[in-house]
Amino acid sequence: MTRQWDKEQGWQSTLVPEIFRRLGGDTDPLNDLRARVLVASAISCLDASYDGWTAGDRQAPLSALLDQAIGTLSEEN
Template sequence: MNDREGGPSGLRQRTRRAVQAEIAATAMRLFLEHGFEATTMEQIASEIGISRRSLFRYFGTKEDIVLGDHAENGRTLKAALEARPADEPPWEALRAALKALVESLPYTPEDFLKITGMLHASPSLRGRQLEKRQQWTELLLPDIARRLGATANTMNELRARALVACALACSEAATETWVRSNGTVDMERAFDEAVAAVRA
């Protein structure tokens, strides 16, 4: 086995990622055209030209296809937060990091609105999304705990966890408001309003 990126193992990984990306793009198109609940794994496999069994080697469920990039988005968000100035207050740093994440997404505003609307309309997707968002909290926690400036202890971690959870909840509330308005509400302003309500 060769683990170098250019060796056999690295080539397999790149090939696997390329196939996963093709599956995700095709599935997303079908979801947006026909609806998430109405689209089956069989339809996705047929559209791509692979067997249903082969499809399951890459994604175990439809939810995994839609939310497969959530883990990567979490890492992007973590990197964006850590890139903020060290003396920037936690709320401002989180706001800037969340904005950077949205701007990094490879969707047009129209497609992002459709995808987000689909996430909010499906209970199964919503549940899995919230589960993955919890993983984001753990990724962001160390940086926010450092920004709070207190020594490492249980109460400092509690404050950091509460702050991150509130920021992500404000982001979720702002996004839902944006979806319900069909994209007419400014998402950044909605986030700021949500944060102001929490901090009042």
């Protein structure tokens, strides 16, 4: 579990400043909540999609599962 956490923290460190830049942020990117939430959500969607893909014997395309997972974030229920 530590290895996965370390990998995801590396992704966070790499992606948060870029997402922050694309959002047009004007504060320290490490403190920008929007960028952090978007990156953390995307990583969680990827994790959930991968879990679903492996549980489904890799029958559905991983990209389709990822699209579905990300789409879930914008659904109003």
